[in-house]
Amino acid sequence: MAKVLTFAQQKGGAGKTTLLAQVAVALMRSHRPALIDLDPQRTLTGWMDERIRRNGEAGMDLTESSEWRVGADISKAARDADLIFIDCPGVADVMLNRVLRETDLVIVPAQPSAPDVWATRATLRMAAKQGADARVVLNRVPPRGSVIEEMAAQLEAEGADLLPERIGNRVAFASAFAAGAGVTETAKGSRAAEEVEALAASIIRLLG
Numbered sequence: 001m002a003k004v005l006t007f008a009q010q011k012g013g014a015g016k017t018t019l020l021a022q023v024a025v026a027l028m029r030s031h032r033p034a035l036i037d038l039d040p041q042r043t044l045t046g047w048m049d050e051r052i053r054r055n056g057e058a059g060m061d062l063t064e065s066s067e068w069r070v071g072a073d074i075s076k077a078a079r080d081a082d083l084i085f086i087d088c089p090g091v092a093d094v095m096l097n098r099v100l101r102e103t104d105l106v107i108v109p110a111q112p113s114a115p116d117v118w119a120t121r122a123t124l125r126m127a128a129k130q131g132a133d134a135r136v137v138l139n140r141v142p143p144r145g146s147v148i149e150e151m152a153a154q155l156e157a158e159g160a161d162l163l164p165e166r167i168g169n170r171v172a173f174a175s176a177f178a179a180g181a182g183v184t185e186t187a188k189g190s191r192a193a194e195e196v197e198a199l200a201a202s203i204i205r206l207l208g
């Protein structure tokens, strides 16, 4: 049975699409990922188009989906893939509820800032309502700043499950994305690549 991994967060710009692409690339060696783009902005599709333009092939399929098709698209992707990555738009509501019911694990990227923390609460409530297991991953974490631990503590005090792995604020993520790649391809051995490898390993452990 293919596992379904959904990247959701009501707040735009938190890093859903970036982290999804990174983790999918990192897991290509050990798994057969398939991507589903549910965001009408089609950012993940843009990344995939660039990936194919540069390499001739991507190493994984992507389906451009929508609310009324996503159930069928998940079933279809599960025929060839063992790990299905779903990229959600910022404001999802009805669509998200539908997807969460089919999700094994929700990854909720959040930057260590108050607006992201506020939006995270709403996202976690939606996941809980649909019985989906959810984990918050702190993204774009600066090298230092007391706000980081404050935000982490606040989320944990509210009952959020935070992944121990954190992702730094690094240009390598933006440049890899622009090249249709992952940092584990473009910046092997870098701190960014290590962070992504650790996050991917943690996700696989959680999926069992």
Ligand SMILES: Nc1ncnc2c1ncn2[C@@H]1O[C@H](COP(=O)(O)OP(=O)(O)O)[C@@H](O)[C@H]1O
Pocket (backbone or CB within 6 Å): 009, 011, 012, 013, 014, 015, 016, 017, 018, 019, 043, 090, 139, 140, 141, 167, 168, 169, 170, 171, 173, 174, 177
């Ligand atoms: N860890 C990071 N370090 C540096 N830039 C990042 C990081 N994560 C995301 N970004 C940048 O932040 C912006 C928003 O990220 P994106 O993944 O598109 O968010 P979302 O899909 O949640 O709207 C993009 O320009 C992306 O390059």
Ligand SMILES: [Mg+2]
Pocket (backbone or CB within 6 Å): 016, 017, 018, 039, 043, 087, 088, 089
């Ligand atoms: Mg996005």
